[in-house]
Amino acid sequence: MRRTPVLASLAVLLTALALMPAGAHLFALPNKLAMPAETYLAAQRAYDGWALLGVLPMAAILANLGAALALRRRGRPAGMAWLAALLLLAGLAIFFTWTFPANQATANWTRLPADWQALRAAWEWSHAANALLSFAALCAGLSAASRSDAGP
Numbered sequence: 001m002r003r004t005p006v007l008a009s010l011a012v013l014l015t016a017l018a019l020m021p022a023g024a025h026l027f028a029l030p031n032k033l034a035m036p037a038e039t040y041l042a043a044q045r046a047y048d049g050w051a052l053l054g055v056l057p058m059a060a061i062l063a064n065l066g067a068a069l070a071l072r073r074r075g076r077p078a079g080m081a082w083l084a085a086l087l088l089l090a091g092l093a094i095f096f097t098w099t100f101p102a103n104q105a106t107a108n109w110t111r112l113p114a115d116w117q118a119l120r121a122a123w124e125w126s127h128a129a130n131a132l133l134s135f136a137a138l139c140a141g142l143s144a145a146s147r148s149d150a151g152p
Helices: 003-033 037-047 050-070 076-105 116-146
Strands: none
Touching: 003 050, 003 076, 003 116, 037 116, 050 076, 050 116, 076 116
16 A cells, blocks of 8 residues: 555544544634623533643644645645645644634633723634634545546
């Protein structure tokens, strides 16, 4: 068995797994934006322990980079794998620009500072953007994987 299709498939699998928590945040967004302070703070407890899921986008980035390198002589499939990795990296940039600072300012949502509504907006919308980027990365990865076994 050739390693390229297996690596491309692994990249798709890890990207899909990275999309799952991001998608959950996206679909919860409309309900959570309408919550009053105490209800929102209580709802945020549902995400305790989710930091461990941060390994998924990192693993997906590495797998997509590996697929891109394995596909480097195949043009478009390699480009799609690179695109998937870049989209996931953009998601990490969004996380560290908006999500992580909101987590820090609220002690991981155990307290609400005066500007909590702005922090909530940053947190919720950054997760929504991340979900969309992860979905686009999944589509790019699928495109790369579907052509990974084709000749040059």
